Amino acid sequence: MAETPKHFDIVIIGSGPAALTAGIYGARGGATTAVFGGVAPGGQLLQTMEIENFPGFPEPVPGADLMMKMIKQATRLGTVIFSEEIKAVDFGPRPFTLTSDGGRVCTAHSVIVATGAQARWLGLPSEQKFIGKGVSGCATCDGFFYRGKEICVIGGGDSAAEDALFLTKFASKVYLVHRREALRSNFRLQEKLRANPKVEIIYNHVLEEVTGGTHVDGVNLRDVKTGKARRLDLPGVFIAIGHNPSTEVFKGKLNLDDTGYIVTNERMATSVYGVFAAGDVMDTHYKQAIVAAGSGCKAAMEAIQYLETLKK
Numbered sequence: 630m631a632e633t634p635k636h637f638d639i640v641i642i643g644s645g646p647a648a649l650t651a652g653i654y655g656a657r658g659g660a661t662t663a664v665f666g667g668v669a670p671g672g673q674l675l676q677t678m679e680i681e682n683f684p685g686f687p688e689p690v691p692g693a694d695l696m697m698k699m700i701k702q703a704t705r706l707g708t709v710i711f712s713e714e715i716k717a718v719d720f721g722p723r724p725f726t727l728t729s730d731g732g733r734v735c736t737a738h739s740v741i742v743a744t745g746a747q748a749r750w751l752g753l754p755s756e757q758k759f760i761g762k763g764v765s766g767c768a769t770c771d772g773f774f775y776r777g778k779e780i781c782v783i784g785g786g787d788s789a790a791e792d793a794l795f796l797t798k799f800a801s802k803v804y805l806v807h808r809r810e811a812l813r814s815n816f817r818l819q820e821k822l823r824a825n826p827k828v829e830i831i832y833n834h835v836l837e838e839v840t841g842g843t844h845v846d847g848v849n850l851r852d853v854k855t856g857k858a859r860r861l862d863l864p865g866v867f868i869a870i871g872h873n874p875s876t877e878v879f880k881g882k883l884n885l886d887d888t889g890y891i892v893t894n895e896r897m898a899t900s901v902y903g904v905f906a907a908g909d910v911m912d913t914h915y916k917q918a919i920v921a922a923g924s925g926c927k928a929a930m931e932a933i934q935y936l937e938t939l940k941k
């Protein structure tokens with residue numbers, strides 16, 4: 630006989646700072662709360678060894694340690710954490726139904742989606758090898774480590790231009806490497822780049838290889854027009870070619886914008902009443918752990934208020 634679906638007041642999908650903060654606020658708000666966090670709960674911060682900008686940690690904290698503390702805090706307050714991914718959701722009949730990749734089916738009065746986003750990578754083996762050792766997908770997070778050093782940014786859109794300008798605060802020189810002969814970023818940003826003496830734009834070049842030993846020592850570029858190789862000796866490479874929100878499961882279930890992000894209002898509500906979203910999955914701009922945590926808090930408070938409306 631099939632098992633009766635387990636019911637929770639709030640089910641949270643995801644396991645980064647947004648999901649776990651929502652878990653903390655949900656459980657502490659008196660709601661039965663579950664987090665479905667995938668095989669390795671913790672989210673993107675598991676990929677970084679040093680976080681220096683999360684309040685409350687005067688010394689750099691490894692991402693895994695920070696996330697373990699959040700998991701412990703949510704669990705201590707009563708949140709149930711499943712190391713399973715949600716594969717299907719039914720946001721039609723209420724309560725909502727969710728199915729995990731482990732075959733677990735559960736129902737929930739309210740759902741918070743906090744499935745995050747993944748930085749897009751070029752996919753070069755040498756790039757993958759040096760992630761966290763000189764290759765970064767986050768200028769805000771890692772720019773500080775390159776004070777007085779030369780670095781390069783790969784990309785040509787608004788985020789690459791913004792990252793390059795931001796990084797001039799720290800780096801002695803920023804090479805912006807773009808594969809085409811014109812940037813795609815907006816005109817204002819292009820003007821700022823050209824006016825900044827620390828920025829050199831290298832057009833028509835692609836990144837072929839990141840080199841180094843334990844840490845990056847440079848990049849090999851190739852001119853796409855002439856085929857000529859160019860070498861830059863530097864310790865930092867920022868890949869700024871955008872992010873992919875993890876919203877595959879929600880296509881056709883929630884309103885997504887053109888780039889796949891979940892659309893919410895300022896109170897984290899999605900297009901389905903009772904379903905909220907928080908963190909990088911709905912944040913096209915900030916993509917920081919503390920912002921994700923803050924939005925997870927807001928989503929849980931809104932979910933609890935929503936649960937109250939069901940009692941009336």
Ligand SMILES: Cc1cc2nc3c(=O)[nH]c(=O)nc-3n(C[C@H](O)[C@H](O)[C@H](O)COP(=O)(O)OP(=O)(O)OC[C@H]3O[C@@H](n4cnc5c(N)ncnc54)[C@H](O)[C@@H]3O)c2cc1C
Binds near residue numbers: 666673743761766
């Ligand atoms: C290398 C690196 C370094 C960074 N450094 C910093 C830093 O120093 N400071 C800072 O503030 N920010 C930093 N960031 C950014 C920060 O990690 C993100 O802004 C933050 O983690 C976003 O949190 P989130 O909760 O929205 O989602 P995420 O952290 O993206 O977590 C989402 C989780 O949900 C899971 N998931 C996805 N789909 C499903 C599903 N269907 N079912 C179940 N689970 C699912 C994913 O596997 C993932 O574990 C860094 C990011 C990277 C990649």
